Structure formats: C-alpha cells, structure tokens
Amino acid sequence: MLLFLASLLALSSGILSLDKLNMCMNAKHQKVEPGPEGALYHQCAPWSDNACCTANTSEEAHNDYSYLYNFNWNHCGAMSSKCKKHFIQDTCFYECSPHLGPWIQPVDQSWRKERILNVPLCKEDCEQWWEDCKDDVTCKIDWHKGWDWSSGTNKCPADSKCRKWTDVFATPKSMCEQVWSYSYLYTTYTKDSGRCMQLWFTGSNPNKKVAEYYLNAAQRGQSFPVFMLLFLSVILFFCNNVLA
Numbered sequence: 735m736l737l738f739l740a741s742l743l744a745l746s747s748g749i750l751s752l753d754k755l756n757m758c759m760n761a762k763h764q765k766v767e768p769g770p771e772g773a774l775y776h777q778c779a780p781w782s783d784n785a786c787c788t789a790n791t792s793e794e795a796h797n798d799y800s801y802l803y804n805f806n807w808n809h810c811g812a813m814s815s816k817c818k819k820h821f822i823q824d825t826c827f828y829e830c831s832p833h834l835g836p837w838i839q840p841v842d843q844s845w846r847k848e849r850i851l852n853v854p855l856c857k858e859d860c861e862q863w864w865e866d867c868k869d870d871v872t873c874k875i876d877w878h879k880g881w882d883w884s885s886g887t888n889k890c891p892a893d894s895k896c897r898k899w900t901d902v903f904a905t906p907k908s909m910c911e912q913v914w915s916y917s918y919l920y921t922t923y924t925k926d927s928g929r930c931m932q933l934w935f936t937g938s939n940p941n942k943k944v945a946e947y948y949l950n951a952a953q954r955g956q957s958f959p960v961f962m963l964l965f966l967s968v969i970l971f972f973c974n975n976v977l978a
C-alpha cells in the first residue's frame with residue numbers, strides 16, 4: 735500500500751516537472767503554450783524554434799516606449815546603445831523563454847499573474863551587461879516600481895536624482911538582482927557549466943538542460959521524505975514480524 739502511494743507520488747511529481755520544462759508564464763504578453771515562431775525579430779531570433787513570444791512582441795521588444803510596457807529606458811537622458819542592447823536581450827529572454835518553469839511564481843499584480851524569481855544568470859551575461867552600462871546614468875535601483883507614471887511612461891520620481899550607474903549599482907550582482915526586484919540571481923557559474931541561464935546564445939537553446947537540472951535537483955529534495963517513509967515502513971514491517 736505504502737509502496738503504491740509512494741510510486742504514485744513520484745510519478746505525479748515527475749509529470750508535473752515535465753510540464754515545467756516547457757511552458758509559458760501567465761504574464762502580460764506571453765503565449766499560452768510555447769511553440770515555433772518563424773519570424774522572431776533580431777535579438778529575439780535565437781528563440782524561434784520554441785518561443786513564448788509572438789513575432790509582434792519580439793519586434794516591439796526592440797522599441798523605445800514600446801507598446802509592451804511603455805517603458806522609458808531614457809529616463810536620465812538617452813541610454814547608450816551598448817547598454818540598451820542588454821535590456822533588449824533581457825526583454826527577449828523574459829518574453830520568449832519557454833524554460834523558466836522552475837522559477838515562475840504566482841504574484842498579486844494587476845498586469846500579470848506570474849513572475850520569475852531568482853533565475854540563476856551566467857556570470858558572463860551579468861558582468862557584460864554591467865560593463866556595457868557602467869557609463870550610463872539612472873535614478874532608481876528597482877525599475878519595477880516607484881516610477882512617476884503620470885505622463886503615461888515612467889519618469890524619475892520627484893525625490894530621486896540621476897546618478898552615475900556605478901553609484902546606483904556598485905557591482906554586476908547588485909544590478910542584475912535588484913533592477914528587476916530579484917527576477918535574477920547573480921551566480922559565478924560560467925556558460926559552460928550547465929548550471930546557469932544564458933541571456934545570450936546562438937544555436938539550440940542551452941537553457942532547457944539547465945531548467946532540467948534545477949527541476950531534478952528540486953525533485954531529489956522532494957523524494958527524500960518519500961524514501962524515508964518507505965525505509966521506515968520496511969523497518970516497522972521487519973520489527974513487527976520478528977517480534978511477533
């Protein structure tokens with residue numbers, strides 16, 4: 735009986751993880767299910783084989799004040815193009831990636847039902863992002879909230895000042911983690927480790943294997959109590975029979 739229950743549990747958690755390996759989050763622009771997209775635009779093109787974004791979203795991701803979020807990258811003067819290309823890549827990753835399952839969390843926001851939390855970023859992607867932005871200027875640490883939206887796009891709030899990037903974000907870690915309120919986790923894993931997610935890649939999507947690794951790691955954690963239960967019941971059974 736216990737054995738049956740345990741295998742049922744293991745099986746169902748296995749099936750649940752399979753879904754998590756290939757899914758779209760329930761947010762503002764993502765598709766319901768991932769699938770091929772023939773014509774993804776420019777920096778979003780690497781996701782064409784299997785994507786949560788539409789062609790329209792992929793093109794809009796490259797625009798200032800795009801219809802996606804009306805977001806203003808140039809809130810302290812024009813953002814440099816070498817910095818902006820990382821925010822475009824970040825948008826492609828967020829909108830298009832079908833392998834964010836292990837890090838998707840429910841969230842109580844008017845504009846989305848789910849968000850990502852603590853996605854482990856590869857060191858190179860985070861550090862290059864900071865490196866290319868470090869001569870830029872911004873007025874806020876957390877770009878998710880606290881803006882003045884009264885004009886329809888985000889402006890620096892009255893109590894803030896435009897400051898050097900490095901005064902706002904002293905390190906790559908502080909930028910990657912704090913700019914989107916911990917959507918990302920800074921790691922020291924490199925792209926060849928298989929333990930971190932890549933914003934920039936060419937060829938087949940390397941992030942599926944990474945998601946698989948983290949799902950399996952979580953499952954190993956989950957199955958421990960099941961095995962413990964099994965182990966205990968075997969001992970109990972044994973004691974019962976020997977003592978009786």
Ligand SMILES: *[C@@H]1O[C@H](CO)[C@@H](O)[C@H](O)[C@H]1NC(C)=O
Pocket residue numbers: 790791793794801
């Ligand atoms: C994407 O779709 C929106 C809403 O339908 C539209 O306003 C916008 O012009 C489209 N953008 C592109 C690049 O096609």
